[in-house]
Amino acid sequence: LREDEEIILERGLHPVKLLPSLLIALVAFAAIGIGFVLWRNAPAWFGVILGVLLVVTMGYALVSFLRYRSIQLVLTTQRLILRSGVLRRSSNDIPLRSVVTVVSHQTFLKRLMRIGDLEIQASGLEKPALLHDIQSPGQFVNLVHVATEALEQERLNALVARTGPVDVDLERRRLSALFRKGVITEQEYEDHVRALGIEADVGDDEKRSTGRW
Numbered sequence: 001l002r003e004d005e006e007i008i009l010e011r012g013l014h015p016v017k018l019l020p021s022l023l024i025a026l027v028a029f030a031a032i033g034i035g036f037v038l039w040r041n042a043p044a045w046f047g048v049i050l051g052v053l054l055v056v057t058m059g060y061a062l063v064s065f066l067r068y069r070s071i072q073l074v075l076t077t078q079r080l081i082l083r084s085g086v087l088r089r090s091s092n093d094i095p096l097r098s099v100v101t102v103v104s105h106q107t108f109l110k111r112l113m114r115i116g117d118l119e120i121q122a123s124g125l126e127k128p129a130l131l132h133d134i135q136s137p138g139q140f141v142n143l144v145h146v147a148t149e150a151l152e153q154e155r156l157n158a159l160v161a162r163t164g165p166v167d168v169d170l171e172r173r174r175l176s177a178l179f180r181k182g183v184i185t186e187q188e189y190e191d192h193v194r195a196l197g198i199e200a201d202v203g204d205d206e207k208r209s210t211g212r213w
Helices: 015-041 044-070 108-113 137-160 168-181 186-195 200-210
Strands: 007-012 072-076 079-084 090-095 099-105 115-122 129-135
Touching: 007 129, 007 137, 015 044, 015 129, 072 137, 090 115, 099 137, 108 115, 115 137, 129 137, 137 186, 168 186
Parallel strands: none
Antiparallel strands: 007 072, 072 079, 079 090, 099 115, 115 129
């Protein structure tokens, strides 16, 4: 992480994602165990086959667990970090400033289990980033919005504090774009506009242009 960056939240796959692989491994272990019990009267090659199956099953269980643990979604004060891979690790960093929308999708059953899918749209990405079976996706979406708003507020405060002139019209258009995307609320839009010293009726014009009141 950077010096001025902090981790807000880390999310991984819900344990239910590991359940199918775990059940397959348990069934295989049980079958191998039964085979070893009955091996007393079986040929020697049968024991070799059971030994190989045992090693394969253990390898399958280990790889499934490592894959499950390897997928992480990290929210910091500046970035969204998507990590995946066991032997070949990949990481996709998405600056919060470029995030357009973060949407969670949950079926009724997934809502009961508090899991869901995340769809992240950001400028610079050819297609939305999709993550399936994430724990508490709604909470993550809310924290992304809070972090994005805090970053924008920090940037705006630094801009207002500058001694040099501020391009008020450029900032008004930037705030209008954030408002249309839903990154900032109507109240936050009006607060930022007033902080720039713009007349109140300018905010009304922006809301008329977006159709939001």
